[in-house]
Every structure is written in structure tokens, then in C-alpha cells.
Amino acid sequence: MNAKGRLSSLRYGQLVVGQTFGPFPYELTADACRRYAELTGDAHPVYRDAAAARSAGAGDVAPPPALTTVIFLRALGAAIDGIPPGSILAKQEFEIGEMPEAGERLETEMAVVEKYWKRERPYVVLEFRVRRPNGALAMVGRKIIIWPKQLSDKPEEAAA
Amino acid sequence: MTELSRLSSGDSLPDVRGRVTQETINGYADLSADFNPLHVDPEFARTTEFGGTIAHGPLGLSFIFQLVTRHVPNGWPQGAVLRATFLGPVRPGDELVARGTVKNRSETADGVRLEIEATCENHRGEKVLAATVDLPLKKSGERR
Numbered sequence: 001m002n003a004k005g006r007l008s009s010l011r012y013g014q015l016v017v018g019q020t021f022g023p024f025p026y027e028l029t030a031d032a033c034r035r036y037a038e039l040t041g042d043a044h045p046v047y048r049d050a051a052a053a054r055s056a057g058a059g060d061v062a063p064p065p066a067l068t069t070v071i072f073l074r075a076l077g078a079a080i081d082g083i084p085p086g087s088i089l090a091k092q093e094f095e096i097g098e099m100p101e102a103g104e105r106l107e108t109e110m111a112v113v114e115k116y117w118k119r120e121r122p123y124v125v126l127e128f129r130v131r132r133p134n135g136a137l138a139m140v141g142r143k144i145i146i147w148p149k150q151l152s153d154k155p156e157e158a159a160a
Numbered sequence: 161m162t163e164l165s166r167l168s169s170g171d172s173l174p175d176v177r178g179r180v181t182q183e184t185i186n187g188y189a190d191l192s193a194d195f196n197p198l199h200v201d202p203e204f205a206r207t208t209e210f211g212g213t214i215a216h217g218p219l220g221l222s223f224i225f226q227l228v229t230r231h232v233p234n235g236w237p238q239g240a241v242l243r244a245t246f247l248g249p250v251r252p253g254d255e256l257v258a259r260g261t262v263k264n265r266s267e268t269a270d271g272v273r274l275e276i277e278a279t280c281e282n283h284r285g286e287k288v289l290a291a292t293v294d295l296p297l298k299k300s301g302e303r304r
Contacts, residue, residue: 069218
């Protein structure tokens with residue numbers, strides 16, 4: 001269920017390779033950086049302590065790179081109400097770019113980059129590109145998702 | 161903080177340990193705005209194949225990230241590529257341990273490149289995540 005209180009019921013066939021969504025804004029606050037670090041028990045001082053962050057050249061507080069998983073999910077929710085119940089997140093990939101700074105307004109684009117059937121299961125690859133205000137990529141991520149079979153009609157040609 | 165650029169093939173990184181609770185999952189739901197009842201509604205989750213709530217898949221990734229980030233002075237390993245496979249659900253109460261080993265070290269024009277294999281396992285000995293991290297480093301130990 002996303003922030004709008006909806007569960008996605010998007011069918012596999014409604015996702016089209018090349019389709020893009022966004023950009024979706026995300027305010028990268030120092031509070032979000034600290035909350036994420038506390039939530040995940042991450043004791044690196046640069047994620048919590050201003051003096052430590054400044055001495056490491058990371059602004060007032062550095063963002064944990066894993067915080068981008070939250071940004072991807074927010075974009076996914078905004079784009080397609082999240083993934084439908086019964087979906088399985090099979091794999092996830094990250095290419096770490098420039099470090100964003102707390103206080104920046106980031107923008108995330110989501111794209112459907114690949115769809116395929118494997119072992120009778122429908123897969124979707126979604127790509128997320130998170131950019132800093134200067135346009136530099138902070139993170140590129142991919143989610144490889146097995147879509148629920150009940151929402152997937154296998155094309156005849158794929159079934160043959 | 162381990163100086164990563166001094167690691168060789170076969171060396172292990174210090175383990176990362178943590179406990180995931182329902183409060184952790186609820187907090188992650190707040191941050192991500194993903195309130196799927198499978199994660200946050202124990203009553204609903206009991207009726208599913210999982211028999212109870214499970215964490216959002218990406219939550220477990222933070223332990224894999226920490227294997228590397230805790231040794232990077234600014235906490236942001238620019239240029240690194242992480243690829244993870246989800247092997248099983250993380251449940252409230254799970255004690256997780258992430259382990260990493262350098263599988264390959266190669267010299268580059270201005271530094272070294274480490275290929276790290278990592279896993280994340282729960283207290284029942286079940287692997288919940290497997291990952292590789294490709295990590296470029298300057299020889300001095302500074303991040304590129």
C-alpha cells in the first residue's frame with residue numbers, strides 16, 4: 001500500500017519497455033539521513049554527527065547510500081502505486097555516483113527497461129536514476145521483480 | 161575502520177550485525193511511504209503464505225552496504241557497484257549478520273579494484289541475501 005492508501009493491481013501487460021515516469025522530487029533532509037542510520041543501526045558518525053560529517057567533507061550530514069532504497073520506493077509508489085501484492089523482489093543493483101548533500105532536492109526518474117519470461121515466471125526490470133540539483137547522477141538502481149502470475153498473461157509467442 | 165585498499169584476495173571484512181524488529185519495519189515504511197500490509201499489518205500478514213509480517217526487501221540491503229561504507233571516511237563509496245539477490249524474507253526478531261570476503265583484487269591505473277562477495281544470514285542460519293560489490297579505490301586508501 002502506498003502513501004495514497006492504494007495497493008497496485010497493475011497488470012504485467014500494462015508495463016511497456018521504454019516507458020518512463022517522473023521525475024519525482026525528494027527532499028534529502030538531514031533528519032532523513034539520521035533516521036535511516038538509526039533505524040538500521042548504522043554507527044558511522046558521518047550519517048549522524050555534523051562535526052564528523054564536516055571533517056570528512058560530507059556537508060552537515062552525509063546520506064547513507066542505502067537511503068536511496070527509500071527514494072526508489074517513493075518513486076515506485078508515485079509512478080505505479082508500488083508493486084502489486086504477490087510480487088517478488090528478486091534482485092537489486094546499485095551504481096553509486098556523486099554524493100548528494102543533505103538539504104538538496106533530488107529528482108528520480110523511473111523507467112521500464114526490460115521484460116521477459118524465465119522458468120514460466122514474468123520478470124520486469126525497473127531502473128531508477130536519482131539526480132542532484134546540478135544534474136549529476138547520485139545513484140542508478142535497478143529492481144528485478146517477478147510479477148504476480150495472476151496479473152500476467154503470457155504472450156502466445158512466449159508460450160510456444 | 162579498515163583500510164580497504166590494503167586488503168588482499170581471501171581477506172574478510174569485519175561482520176556487520178543487527179536486529180530487525182517490527183518497529184524497524186514500521187520506521188522503514190514511514191521513510192519509504194510503502195505501507196503494504198504484508199510489512200506493517202500483522203493480522204493481515206498472518207493470512208498470507210509468509211504467516212506473518214516480513215521486512216521490505218531492500219531493508220536487509222543496508223547491512224550489506226555497511227560492510228563497505230563503515231570503512232569509507234565520507235560514508236559514500238562513489239564508483240562502487242552493488243548487485244544483490246534476495247534469497248529469503250527477513251522477519252521481525254531476526255538477528256542478521258552480513259559477511260564479506262575479497263574474492264579478487266586487481267591493480268588499476270590509479271589504484272586498486274576489489275571484488276567483494278557478501279552474504280546476509282539470519283540467526284537460523286538461513287541466507288537471506290547474496291551480493292557482490294565492485295569497489296574502486298585509490299591506493300592511498302582514499303575513495304576515488
